[in-house]
Amino acid sequence: xxxxxxxxxxxxxxxxxxxxxxxxxxxxxxxxxxxxxxxxxxxxxxxxxxxxxxxxxxxxxxxxxxxxxxxxxxxxxxxxxxxxxxxxxxxxxxxxxxxxxxxxxxxxxxxxxxxxxxxxxxxxxxxxxxxxxxxxxxxxxxxxxxxxxxxxx
Amino acid sequence: xxxxxxxxxxxxxxxxxxxxxxxxxxxxxxxxxxxxxxxxxxxxxxxxxxxxxxxxxxxxxxxxxxxxxxxxxxxxxxxxxxxxxxxxxxxxxxxxxxxxxxxxxxxxxxxxxxxxxxxxxxxxxxxxxxxxxxxxxxxxxxxxxxxxxxxxxxxxxxxxxxxxxxxxxxxxxxxxxxxxxxxxxxxxxxxxxxxxxxxxxxxxxxxxxxxxxxxxxxxxxxxxxxxxxxxxxxxxxxxxxxx
Numbered sequence: 001x002x003x004x005x006x007x008x009x010x011x012x013x014x015x016x017x018x019x020x021x022x023x024x025x026x027x028x029x030x031x032x033x034x035x036x037x038x039x040x041x042x043x044x045x046x047x048x049x050x051x052x053x054x055x056x057x058x059x060x061x062x063x064x065x066x067x068x069x070x071x072x073x074x075x076x077x078x079x080x081x082x083x084x085x086x087x088x089x090x091x092x093x094x095x096x097x098x099x100x101x102x103x104x105x106x107x108x109x110x111x112x113x114x115x116x117x118x119x120x121x122x123x124x125x126x127x128x129x130x131x132x133x134x135x136x137x138x139x140x141x142x143x144x145x146x147x148x149x150x151x152x153x
Numbered sequence: 154x155x156x157x158x159x160x161x162x163x164x165x166x167x168x169x170x171x172x173x174x175x176x177x178x179x180x181x182x183x184x185x186x187x188x189x190x191x192x193x194x195x196x197x198x199x200x201x202x203x204x205x206x207x208x209x210x211x212x213x214x215x216x217x218x219x220x221x222x223x224x225x226x227x228x229x230x231x232x233x234x235x236x237x238x239x240x241x242x243x244x245x246x247x248x249x250x251x252x253x254x255x256x257x258x259x260x261x262x263x264x265x266x267x268x269x270x271x272x273x274x275x276x277x278x279x280x281x282x283x284x285x286x287x288x289x290x291x292x293x294x295x296x297x298x299x300x301x302x303x304x305x306x307x308x309x310x311x312x313x314x315x316x317x318x319x320x321x322x323x324x325x326x327x328x329x330x331x332x333x334x335x336x337x338x339x340x341x342x343x344x345x346x347x348x349x350x351x352x353x354x355x356x357x358x359x360x361x362x363x364x365x366x367x368x369x370x371x372x373x374x375x376x377x378x379x380x381x382x383x384x385x386x387x388x389x390x391x392x393x394x395x396x
Contacts, residue, residue: 022321026252028251031365034365037361103377
């Protein structure tokens with residue numbers, strides 16, 4: 001008997017279980033590239049949130065009293081922590097952004113892991129040097145005045 | 154005698170009987186040089202014949218047995234036990250490729266994957282009549298696309314990509330690699346047609362250079378590199394046509 005091969009069996013009905021298999025979040029092994037991307041997304045979203053708060057803070061510019069009160073708040077330890085986190089986010093996002101530019105524009109895809117670690121080193125130096133004033137201020141607050149070495153300050 | 158006993162965990166799912174996928178464990182004898190596929194076949198042939206999986210050549214050519222092994226997409230026949238475990242009593246996990254509808258157990262419905270493949274027009278497009286003899290290409294011209302021609306369409310890359318997970322309509326690395334392979338083929342004249350397809354919101358610009366495709370590719374194709382080249386071509390040709 002001839003078999004009609006033109007007729008394909010119908011695709012299986014979409015079920016809840018296959019829907020569970022699909023979705024934005026999958027359990028998958030994280031390697032260098034995906035780690036770099038996740039951090040890039042995280043710092044990117046963080047910077048957007050920061051920018052909104054920062055611009056909102058500028059509304060205080062219209063009144064000298066409110067402005068002084070706001071600036072006084074910025075000297076509190078919690079803002080020193082925030083300042084440091086901001087530097088980390090900016091430094092990472094900028095350096096990984098450079099990595100992506102080199103990959104996409106110059107075709108440096110084969111060097112992507114080396115690039116990640118090299119630029120990661122540069123990021124660490126930027127954070128250490130640029131973040132020192134924040135660390136210094138926090139140390140002074142936590143351990144008492146004069147307890148921190150006055151390197152470069 | 155096999156050198157070790159391994160614990161095999163397989164994500165099983167039969168849509169006709171099960172409410173959802175579940176994990177099942179099996180004890181399997183293994184040698185370091187066994188392929189990951191051979192352990193599955195041991196389960197199917199000696200322990201539980203209802204286990205369903207796709208495989209054909211078992212030698213990394215047909216591309217049938219891509220699946221998620223130990224949390225990463227791999228071609229089951231092309232990965233060795235010694236590269237997955239440290240020794241006796243260790244566990245290997247097997248799951249179907251992520252973010253695709255499951256037909257049964259380790260078999261996914263590939264229709265969406267192949268629809269995307271057809272979208273990029275993966276065939277030679279030429280102006281003018283066919284030549285009398287074959288279309289020639291110099292070794293230098295072929296070198297441009299050689300890496301990309303190694304693709305066996307197993308789907309490990311596309312289903313490893315977070316952009317695919319988030320957007321089921323994203324063309325994905327496999328289809329766009331194919332677009333690269335023809336766009337940069339010296340004998341092909343269909344670049345503009347294909348760029349129209351890949352230079353789109355569901356195309357090239359959702360490639361965030363995450364490199365999961367490169368890590369997953371059983372043929373070690375530098376997929377991201379070729380997609381970057383395609384991005385540059387799309388960006389420059391857009392500038393030249395729309396200026």
